[in-house]
Amino acid sequence: MNDRDFRTHAPGYWPEATPAEWNDWRWQMRHRITTLAQAEQHLRLTPAEREGLLLTAHKLAFAVTPHYFNLIEPDNPNCPIRRQVIPLPGEAVVTPGEMADPCGEDGHMPVPGLVHRYPDRVLLLVTDRCASYCRYCTRSRVVSGVGEQELETDFEAAFQYLEEHTEVRDVLLSGGDALLISDDKLRRILARLRAIPHIEFLRIGTRIPIFLPQRITPELCAMLREFHPLWMSVHVNHPRELTTEVRDALGRLADAGIPLGNQSVLLAGVNDDADTMRALIHKLLRSRVRPYYLYQCDLIHGSAHLRTSVAKGLEIIEALRGHTTGYAVPQYVIDAPGGGGKVPVSPGYVVYHDKEKVVLRNYEGRIFEYPEKPGDTSAVVRPGAILEY
Numbered sequence: 001m002n003d004r005d006f007r008t009h010a011p012g013y014w015p016e017a018t019p020a021e022w023n024d025w026r027w028q029m030r031h032r033i034t035t036l037a038q039a040e041q042h043l044r045l046t047p048a049e050r051e052g053l054l055l056t057a058h059k060l061a062f063a064v065t066p067h068y069f070n071l072i073e074p075d076n077p078n079c080p081i082r083r084q085v086i087p088l089p090g091e092a093v094v095t096p097g098e099m100a101d102p103c104g105e106d107g108h109m110p111v112p113g114l115v116h117r118y119p120d121r122v123l124l125l126v127t128d129r130c131a132s133y134c135r136y137c138t139r140s141r142v143v144s145g146v147g148e149q150e151l152e153t154d155f156e157a158a159f160q161y162l163e164e165h166t167e168v169r170d171v172l173l174s175g176g177d178a179l180l181i182s183d184d185k186l187r188r189i190l191a192r193l194r195a196i197p198h199i200e201f202l203r204i205g206t207r208i209p210i211f212l213p214q215r216i217t218p219e220l221c222a223m224l225r226e227f228h229p230l231w232m233s234v235h236v237n238h239p240r241e242l243t244t245e246v247r248d249a250l251g252r253l254a255d256a257g258i259p260l261g262n263q264s265v266l267l268a269g270v271n272d273d274a275d276t277m278r279a280l281i282h283k284l285l286r287s288r289v290r291p292y293y294l295y296q297c298d299l300i301h302g303s304a305h306l307r308t309s310v311a312k313g314l315e316i317i318e319a320l321r322g323h324t325t326g327y328a329v330p331q332y333v334i335d336a337p338g339g340g341g342k343v344p345v346s347p348g349y350v351v352y353h354d355k356e357k358v359v360l361r362n363y364e365g366r367i368f369e370y371p372e373k374p375g376d377t378s379a380v381v382r383p384g385a386i387l388e389y
Contacts, residue, residue, distance in 0.1 A: 012070030025214035052087035061144035091302035104339020113153025121170035179208035213249035221256040261292030274319035322363025
């Protein structure tokens with residue numbers, strides 16, 4: 001593989017760490033940056049950042065692994081890595097439309113910790129802890145131990161519910177981060193799910209390969225291999241997050257036969273321009289990860305300073321579609337507020353549609369006509385539609 005653009009930042013702010021220590025994920029967890037005083041040792045914090053760090057005991061904890069902390073530019077308050085993990089006082093400001101539970105998960109939870117929002121698939125929340133905490137976290141109400149709610153997953157009730165609901169064919173493990181629990185505990189959960197005959201495949205949603213690539217050990221990969229078909233969605237927002245360590249961790253997962261997709265969140269000052277997004281998706285493909293979703297930032301409390309307009313997201317998708325390989329272009333989605341589920345949003349490529357023809361605009365702005373099938377009684381898509389369900 002071409003190593004262009006991939007680099008290591010180790011040991012960075014931890015010159016005393018031996019290679020064995022640095023590559024031990026438990027050492028990484030023990031040495032996380034978790035306080036204002038620790039952050040100030042290495043970063044030139046702004047007054048707003050200091051204020052934001054003082055608020056973290058009441059909303060969402062502050063924690064960053066050494067691996068990820070090394071990516072932060074110490075003198076640049078606009079660093080795209082910094083904006084994702086260093087809190088700002090805007091987190092305490094609730095603007096109109098924001099919600100504690102923007103995806104409506106609590107209202108679709110038949111048993112504690114199990115979300116059944118779509119007909120044939122469920123979300124199982126296995127832990128409330130992460131290796132590092134994203135400041136735009138859609139589950140900040142339950143994640144990190146300082147939010148307004150506690151996650152109390154009833155695993156036995158969840159397994160019983162799944163055994164009784166034969167329409168469920170797909171289980172997504174998340175949290176928190178499912179890969180933060182021990183190999184043995186994760187194996188027990190996966191084995192119990194795999195024993196349910198109508199569950200066809202399993203998925204894990206995780207940011208661990210990016211925050212804590214040392215956790216992706218050969219032993220973990222060998223264990224996960226036992227439970228195929230098993231898929232994994234990772235979460236990379238900026239090309240600098242794809243270090244050599246992250247690339248190698250993703251490679252170990254791919255070598256274990258796990259298909260990898262990426263879910264990015266569109267964030268102001270992080271990835272809200274076409275050049276950054278193009279660099280990210282190309283680097284993901286070189287890391288054997290398929291760009292899957294680009295999420296409009298959820299309307300979580302205190303997220304206004306990190307959200308962009310939907311128009312910006314459409315602009316970025318239009319700059320990608322047709323200008324790079326289709327494998328690289330993620331689907332732009334809005335998780336409809338209050339529990340409506342993911343709604344794909346696309347630029348207006350359908351200019352006009354009636355019973356005789358579809359008028360299309362391609363990526364270059366050229367217009368084409370495609371004849372409609374005679375006698376088709378399907379509903380007609382009207383001009384200007386940009387939502388594809």
